Amino acid sequence: MVQENYSAIIIGSGLAGLYSAIKLSQVMPNGKILMVTKCELGESNSRYAQGGIVGVLKENTADSVASHVSDTLNAGAGLSDFNVVKYISEKSNDVIHDLINLGVPFDRDENGELLFTLEGAHSVRRILHCNGDATGRGIEKRLSELVAQNEQIILKENTIAVEILKENDACKGVVLFDGSNYSVAFSNVVVLATGGIGQLYKNTTNPQCATGDGFALAYNAGAILQDMEFVQFHPTALAVQGEDANHLISESVRGEGAILVDENGKPFMQKYHELKDLAPRDVVARANFEEMKLSGKDYVFLNATVIPKEVQEKRFPSISAMCLKNNIDMTKDFIPVHPAAHYFMGGIKVNYDGRTSIKGLFALGEVSSTGLQGANRLASNSLLECVVSAYAMSEFVQKNIDDELIEMSDELNKVLKKYSQELGFIEYDTDVLKSELQSLMWDGVGIIRSEASLKDAQSRLNDLKSQFLRNEKCLSVQEYEFKNMSTVAQLIITSALQRKESRGAHYREDYPMTKEIAEHNCIIKEQGELSFVR
Structure with missing residues (x-):
């Protein structure tokens, strides 16, 4: 079995993984960083994030940290950690500008000023976006380019991590499998950035790779996991058959004025919440579910015809194209939508900088539970959590972890023996x-x-x-x-x-x-x- 030492190992290639690799390469200028992805570079939930990323920026004078903290705590239903929420909100200005300096192309107006949009349960416009409704893809594309150009970062695609290696209660690396062969990667820094669990559900907005691998890895290694019951169902996934089934219809569409209606075109959200169509996602998802039961159909409708055509074309080019592909003209037709598993609030219990209960093991992004999301994630907070926690993790590693070689021990060898044994077919x-x-x-x-x-x-x-x-x-x-x-x-x-x-x-x-x-x-x-x- 091939064995190799690395300065750091990152499992996953979504936003948390990509940004972690970049930041670790900066704080470990002589380091060798391994990035492992089960699919191909950038294939992740991050790629499909449409709405945007929260940025409490100094240039957005209508916003404030206090306002964002309040909105996040309200959505989190009592389980968000105030100190973590405040830290991530305060750091958003620095980290968003770091992304801008790295070349991430956030949308701007004709004067070159950053554009901000509104989403459900946010009190002000503070959501940054790329290419209208392709924010995740825009950020991921730029960071993937930087990772591919970085000679410090070694990429292993189409490879799954199957076990976390521990010695003296500290993480020492991972066992990898590429579908044919096993290998061992040793490091004192292992970062799980494996995303969510959407593929556990029949209806999901998540890609095929979202099978919960990181949660299982951490659990089997003895890490503490937190609030695993909290699954967020997005209210508006495209209710069509075929390859486009459950394609996400971003909350930003409702932020720009679209409303949920029944089969007769009658709005119904006023029955469920004072914020109507911009209520927290759990409320809107349950409302849609109840209306579907009343009608006996497996969808309700989203009326986006109230949004001017020029706004639709500028803000939602990807969604408009997807709808047209399925013979739905957003400027004239109602969009059939239903809830689908979208995001996981629970996860591996971590500090704001991704530290788990196991020394040397970090978890970032959707696989983690920092205390930001609580019982219900506020829209567009997830991408922000990915980058702020990754930034903080790299700072912790720089100050506290030495880049030293790990040698095979009897304890580790005993664990690895099973991978050389034959299986009954x-x-x-x-x-x-x-x-x-x-x-x-x-x-x-x-x-x-x-x-x-x-x-x-x-x-x-x-x-x-x-x-x-x-x-x-x-x-x-x-x-x-x-x-x-x-x-x-x-x-x-x-x-x-x-x-x-x-x-x-x-x-x-x-x-x-x-x-x-x-x-x-x-x-x-x-x-x-x-x-x-x-």
């Missing part, structure tokens, strides 16, 4: 297994939950897991993905059963009230079993 149809898991999660652990639905999902998951007999080593990347998906599904279901209240994106019809005191659910793997910790 059993052919699993992972497509069928994944599809069944996605259905049970959508049916029982979706937008509206109950004790009965969660226990039914638990039973169906146990039956599914009993059909899959790989405990450690697998034969293919797809098998590792399913193993990770089933692990994370178990964590979500168990945490959802534990939280006997409704809070933020976690809504239980048998416990519709919110408790007065907000508490986190923290879990850890101890002696092979899931345990809750305080």
Whole structure:
């Protein structure tokens, strides 16, 4: 098995991973940084982020840190950490300008001034965007170019991390698998930037790679995970058949004036929240779900015809093109939409700079739980969290971690032995297994939950897991993905059963009230079993 030492290892190539690689190369000028991605460079949730990135910038005099902090705390439903929220908001000015200096092309007006838009539950316009509605792609494209040009950064594509290596309770590297061969990458700095869990659900805006790998890696390594019950369902995914199914219709469309209507063209959000169509995402998603039940259809409509054509063309070129491809003219037709799994608020418990409960292991972006998002993410805060935490992580590494060689020990060698052993050949149809898991999660652990639905999902998951007999080593990347998906599904279901209240994106019809005191659910793997910790 090939073994190599690196100054730092980054798992994932979305915004958090790309920016981490760039910042680490700056603070480790002689370092060798490995970036591992299961797909190809830049294929991630970040690429599909349309709405934008929050920036509390000095030039936007209508905004303030206090205002952004207030909006974030309100959306977070009691589980956001005030100090983390304030830190990330305060740092946004420096980090956004660092992105600008790196060449990220944020949209500007005819005078060259940055443009800001509005999204749900924000009190002022503070969202920066690229190419109208292709912000994630715009940022990712520029950072990918910089990573590809950087001789310090070594890229391994189409490779999955299958285990975190530990010695004396500290992270020492990862085991990698490219579909044919295993290898070992050693480092005192391992950064998980693996994104979310959207592929655990039948309807999702996330790409195929979002199978929850980082959560499973950290859990199996003994890291603490937090608030795993909080799945955000975006209210407006395109409700069509075929390859464009569940394409995201950005919240910015509602920010520019579009309204949700029933099949008769009648607005309905006023029945559910005083902010109507710009209410927090959990409220809008549940409203859409309820209206779908009333109509018996699997969609409601978004009326964007109220937005002037010239605004649509400038702000939403990608969405307009996607709709036209499906014979929907946004200037004339209502857009059929429904909720879909979009973002994961829970994750690996970390500090604002990505430090986990395991020394040397960091987690950034959607795979982490910093305390920013709380029980319900505020729109466009996720990309900001990626870059601010990555920036802070690089500063911590520069000050506190030495770049030293790691040698094979008896303890590490013992762990690696299983990867050289032969597996009995059993052919699993992972497509069928994944599809069944996605259905049970959508049916029982979706937008509206109950004790009965969660226990039914638990039973169906146990039956599914009993059909899959790989405990450690697998034969293919797809098998590792399913193993990770089933692990994370178990964590979500168990945490959802534990939280006997409704809070933020976690809504239980048998416990519709919110408790007065907000508490986190923290879990850890101890002696092979899931345990809750305080």
